[in-house]
Amino acid sequence: MFETGSDFVALSSLEAGPKRSTTLLSRRVPLAAPDAQLALLDALDLPGGDFEARLAEAGIPGLSPKPLGFFQINVGKLCNMTCRHCHVDAGPDRTDEQMDRATAEACVAALARTPAHTVDITGGAPELNPHFEYLVEESVRLGRHVIDRCNLTILLLPRFRHLPEWLAERGVEVVCSLPHWRMRNTDAQRGDGTFEKSIAALRLLNAAGYGRGDPARRLTLVSNPAGAFLAGSQLAMEREWRVGLEREHGVHFDRLICLNNMPISRYLEWLESTGNLAAYMERLTAAFNPAAVDGLMCRDTLSISWDGRIYDCDFNQMLALPSVVEGRFVRVQDFDAATFAARRIVTARHCFGCTAGAGSSCGGATT
Amino acid sequence: MDTYYKPEDLPKFPQIAEGNDLLAKKFFEYYGAVFAEGALTAREKSLIALAVAHAVQCPYCIDAYSNDCLEKGSDLEQMTEAVHVACAIRGGASLVHGVQMLGHVHKKGM
Numbered sequence: 001m002f003e004t005g006s007d008f009v010a011l012s013s014l015e016a017g018p019k020r021s022t023t024l025l026s027r028r029v030p031l032a033a034p035d036a037q038l039a040l041l042d043a044l045d046l047p048g049g050d051f052e053a054r055l056a057e058a059g060i061p062g063l064s065p066k067p068l069g070f071f072q073i074n075v076g077k078l079c080n081m082t083c084r085h086c087h088v089d090a091g092p093d094r095t096d097e098q099m100d101r102a103t104a105e106a107c108v109a110a111l112a113r114t115p116a117h118t119v120d121i122t123g124g125a126p127e128l129n130p131h132f133e134y135l136v137e138e139s140v141r142l143g144r145h146v147i148d149r150c151n152l153t154i155l156l157l158p159r160f161r162h163l164p165e166w167l168a169e170r171g172v173e174v175v176c177s178l179p180h181w182r183m184r185n186t187d188a189q190r191g192d193g194t195f196e197k198s199i200a201a202l203r204l205l206n207a208a209g210y211g212r213g214d215p216a217r218r219l220t221l222v223s224n225p226a227g228a229f230l231a232g233s234q235l236a237m238e239r240e241w242r243v244g245l246e247r248e249h250g251v252h253f254d255r256l257i258c259l260n261n262m263p264i265s266r267y268l269e270w271l272e273s274t275g276n277l278a279a280y281m282e283r284l285t286a287a288f289n290p291a292a293v294d295g296l297m298c299r300d301t302l303s304i305s306w307d308g309r310i311y312d313c314d315f316n317q318m319l320a321l322p323s324v325v326e327g328r329f330v331r332v333q334d335f336d337a338a339t340f341a342a343r344r345i346v347t348a349r350h351c352f353g354c355t356a357g358a359g360s361s362c363g364g365a366t367t
Numbered sequence: 368m369d370t371y372y373k374p375e376d377l378p379k380f381p382q383i384a385e386g387n388d389l390l391a392k393k394f395f396e397y398y399g400a401v402f403a404e405g406a407l408t409a410r411e412k413s414l415i416a417l418a419v420a421h422a423v424q425c426p427y428c429i430d431a432y433s434n435d436c437l438e439k440g441s442d443l444e445q446m447t448e449a450v451h452v453a454c455a456i457r458g459g460a461s462l463v464h465g466v467q468m469l470g471h472v473h474k475k476g477m
Contacts, residue, residue: 180440180442182442182444182445184442184443184444185442185443223440225437225438227437229434229437229438230438231438232410232438232439232440233404233409233439236404236408236409236410236439236440237410237439237440239408240408240410240440241440
């Protein structure tokens, strides 16, 4: 296997996980800074490209929160992979940004004060955070449904081989990335060998009881387009994936969700470097669908970063656009459900990514 | 004008209604109905459209349906196979006429 002789394999190695790219931070490129990303988007000559104005035209007076449903915790940017489209700029070199125990405990304390039904743990590869299992245990103890946003390949590392069973025993939903049910597009986005490892990991999850219709062992696949195009019909694709994965690999899953790629971080860099940025943003703004606004995830989600800051969604988090509550930013230690519910959600041009076509969210299409 | 085909013309397709609104309306309604999910999936129809686009060699259609096939979840291998279907039928359509040629040769020759 991978870690014979010692119990550790360097995350930066191809053994630990496929690599399609390197982090913007490690390359010290200007676009690593959220401000530079926002400036690049704002500088585009984009007809109909003012998000708040488009909401107003559709008779929607800004984005207001709904009752809190999803408590999303981004435990850090460390990852065993470096996918080309990553909006987090995650990778094996991102060792500095990791949630510590005190912040994890503050998350649990804040969770206990909210009615959120679901705790959504993401990263990076969230399993790499030393407090991942603590967060899962405590969230389950508080009676919340827990989601592990899993890149699949991490499950093949020996130190995580217990996870499929461990997660299954706690009823954790595994929401895992698989851009396509065939190899080509998966490896193009996530690195050579990803598809094969992903199928191996899905088999481990199936063996632990995942993907067989048991609501306590729900296996959800997430597809992001591998290129400068939008996510297709979730229902139609789910049908084809189900047939294809079962026929060719004997793999089962419970549902497929389709997300658009957000013009942030490494995907933004890829769009710009391939000359696709303007056309992609025009496509997003032209496909603005007011009907997708009602189900936007930012309306019933809060997103906590590794250092305890609170954001309206994971994308705003990566663009350093924190939630504004009574005119100021808040940390999870100071979280107050009532004042948080009265805020107005922060938007910018990237928000067109979630309102295009059938809509896009961490839970898939919003319409 | 340096070229007859311009990419920016593709999104102008609906402007064809300027000369006859009724016919354009009927055409686009029909077009939309043809590509709706039916006995064939929308993805399968998009692959057929891609193949036909190559048979009729329409750059607008190739642009539109390359993108549409990707959005519907097809990948390069599947799209390439669709184009080969168009190629096989086009090539086969020429070649099968060789049977007519054979007939003439057999009739006229000794």
